[in-house]
Amino acid sequence: MWKGTDTRKQKSPVQFAWTGNLTPHQQKAADELAQSIAQNRNHLLEAVCGAGKTEILFAAIYDSLKADKRVCVATPRTDVVLELYPRFQQVFQKISIDALYGGAENNAEFAQLVLVTTHQLYRFENAFDVMVVDEADAFPYTYDEALQRAVMKAKKADAPIAFVTATPSNKLLNQQRKENWGYSFIARRFHGHPLPVPRFLSLWNYEKAFQKNKMPQKLHTWVKQRLQQNEPFLIFLPTIELMEQATPLFQKIESTIESVHSEDPDRKEKVLQLRNEQRTGLLTTTILERGITIKNVQVAVVGADNPVFTSSALIQISGRVGRNVQYPTGDIVFFHHGITMEMDRARNKIMEMNSYE
Structure with missing residues (x-):
């Protein structure tokens, strides 16, 4: 099990290689999220499918990596890890990035940025300074309290959690209000066109x-x-x-x-x-x-x-x-x-x- 000890041989300055532009809605959400993470405050990002949620995460993750913090992006689905991994490799350069999911090769070194399925979080304890739970409403995470406890165990006690989803459960929305987390809401896709109606x-x-x-x-x-x-x-x-x-x-x-x-x-x-x-x-x-x-x-x-x-x-x-x-x-x-x-x-x-x- 990985615990909160530093196993890296040397610390490389992270290189941020994203050249895209955020829309005003995305920029507002990105700023709000980065501010919450900097304050060690939990944050809920509710944004429609196709709003560009991944790009909104970039600034907060970059700020954390620059501060030499360890960041975990956890998601219930292997397919999401496989989709995110090459994108994160392209954006965050000169640092070690791991992708952990069922069937993936185990890396002996604990990377600074780790993408995992929520089941893989059982490997970690008190290990991360920042936790992102992407697709926070997805099965099985939303129905499995053991996976929710694994998120809490894998992060350090004071580490903030960013929950990211297009379809938050009532439980998550109530928790956000009750515990006064940061909150961002985006109802538009990044390209400005409406959502296709079934x-x-x-x-x-x-x-x-x-x-x-x-x-x-x-x-x-x-x-x-x-x-x-x-x-x-x-x-x-x-x-x-x-x-x-x-x-x-x-x-x-x-x-x-x-x-x-x-x-x-x-x-x-x-x-x-x-x-x-x-x-x-x-x-x-x-x-x-x-x-x-x-x-x-x-x-x-x-x-x-x-x-x-x-x-x-x-x-x-x-x-x-x-x-x-x-x-x-x-x-x-x-x-x-x-x-x-x-x-x-x-x-x-x-x-x-x-x-x-």
């Missing part, structure tokens, strides 16, 4: 169709449109079992369509192939609801009425669309066997965010 499309008896080895016509049409327009796509399904039944049917339409789930050893490679335009589309469970950015991606949820698709999950899934400044719009469709309250909540929340100036 459309609802009935897909009656989709489970029976897959079980009978048949592709529902509306879904077949949607996939064909994506292929004709050369648009990458993600199709979310509620269970691994249903996804595995459906995969061969999709592969009859286009052989490069594949499926991914939490236990898939090739998940990282398949997502990379989609990003690099070597693959047209992926079927997925909720494992890819966050932490993945694909240029011009179009998204469908099959069985959006299933209880696994909570309003926060549906908001996150919708947030995969329109993230790129060159492709700020796109299609997000909820195929359903009856509209649920969670579906309505998700759409209403997205429309509410779009109404903010």
